[in-house]
Amino acid sequence: MPPREQRFERIMNDRYCVLLGPVARFTQVQRLRLAPGDVVETVAEIRRLVSESGHLDAEWWVGDSATPRDLAKRLLELGLVRAERPPHEPRFTAMALVDAPAEVPGVVARPVETFEEYELASDIAENAFAVPESERAEWRRIARERWEIEKAPESRVKRFLAWVDGQPAATATAVFGDAGALLIGGSTLPEARGRGAYRALVRTRWDEAVRRGTPGLVVQAGAMSRPILERLGFQPVCRIEALLDPSSA
Structure with a gap:
C-alpha cells in the first residue's frame, strides 16, 4: 500500500x-x-x-x-x-452525459505526458480556483509521487491539458470507473475563457472513456460550468x- x-x-x-x-x-x-x-x-x-x-x-x-x-x-x-x-x-448540480459531446476544432486537448506538463496543469488549476498558498504547498510536496501514481497504465485517474493558439489554457481530470468517468477539476485561465478549451477537455475525456469501454460521463457542475455542460447535452440528476x-x- x-x-x-x-x-x-x-x-x-x-x-x-x-x-x-x-x-x-x-x-x-x-x-x-x-x-x-x-x-x-x-x-x-x-x-x-x-x-x-x-x-x-x-x-x-x-x-x-x-x-x-x-x-x-x-x-x-x-x-x-x-x-x-x-x-x-x-x-452544485450533479449531471450526466451518455451521448458524445461535440468536437472542438482549433483546440488541442490530450492527457498530460510529462511531469512538467503535470506541474503546469496543477498551476493552471490552482490559479483558476484561487487555491490558498498553504494548500498549494501541500500539493507541491507530493506532486512527483502523485504523477508517478497517475501515469501508471493501471491508474484510473488521468489529468488532461488543453492548448489554445499553442498556449496552455486549461486543465481537467477524470476518474474512470466501471460504468463511466467522473469529471473533476475543470479550470481555464481567465484570459483563455470563451475559446473552447473547457469543451475540448470534456470531449477528450469522453474519448478516453469510450476507449476504456465505459461511454458515460458524470460531473458535479458549479455556477460557471453548468451552462457549458448543458449546451453539451449533460442532464441534471440532483442538486x-x-x-x-x-x-x-
Whole structure:
C-alpha cells in the first residue's frame, strides 16, 4: 500500500462516506443517510474521525437524497457554514452525459505526458480556483509521487491539458470507473475563457472513456460550468448543497 500522503482513504458505513485525500484539506463527507435522532451524534463522530486523521476543512455534500430532508438546516444549526470560501461553492448540480459531446476544432486537448506538463496543469488549476498558498504547498510536496501514481497504465485517474493558439489554457481530470468517468477539476485561465478549451477537455475525456469501454460521463457542475455542460447535452440528476465545518479547521 502507498504511504498515507500518496493515497486516498474512504471510510463508509450505512450512514455516511468520508473521503480523506492525500493532503489535509482534502476532506469530504458524502452519501448522508441519517435518522433524525442520529444527526448530532453523527456530526460529533465525523468531527472526531477527521481530527484523529489530521485532516482539516471538512466539506459536507448534502444531496437531494440525503436524510433527514432538512439535514442541511440541521447542520447549519450545529455550526457548519455554506461553502463560499474559494475554491469552494455553496451549490452544485450533479449531471450526466451518455451521448458524445461535440468536437472542438482549433483546440488541442490530450492527457498530460510529462511531469512538467503535470506541474503546469496543477498551476493552471490552482490559479483558476484561487487555491490558498498553504494548500498549494501541500500539493507541491507530493506532486512527483502523485504523477508517478497517475501515469501508471493501471491508474484510473488521468489529468488532461488543453492548448489554445499553442498556449496552455486549461486543465481537467477524470476518474474512470466501471460504468463511466467522473469529471473533476475543470479550470481555464481567465484570459483563455470563451475559446473552447473547457469543451475540448470534456470531449477528450469522453474519448478516453469510450476507449476504456465505459461511454458515460458524470460531473458535479458549479455556477460557471453548468451552462457549458448543458449546451453539451449533460442532464441534471440532483442538486447538492456544500457546507464547510469550521470546527475541523
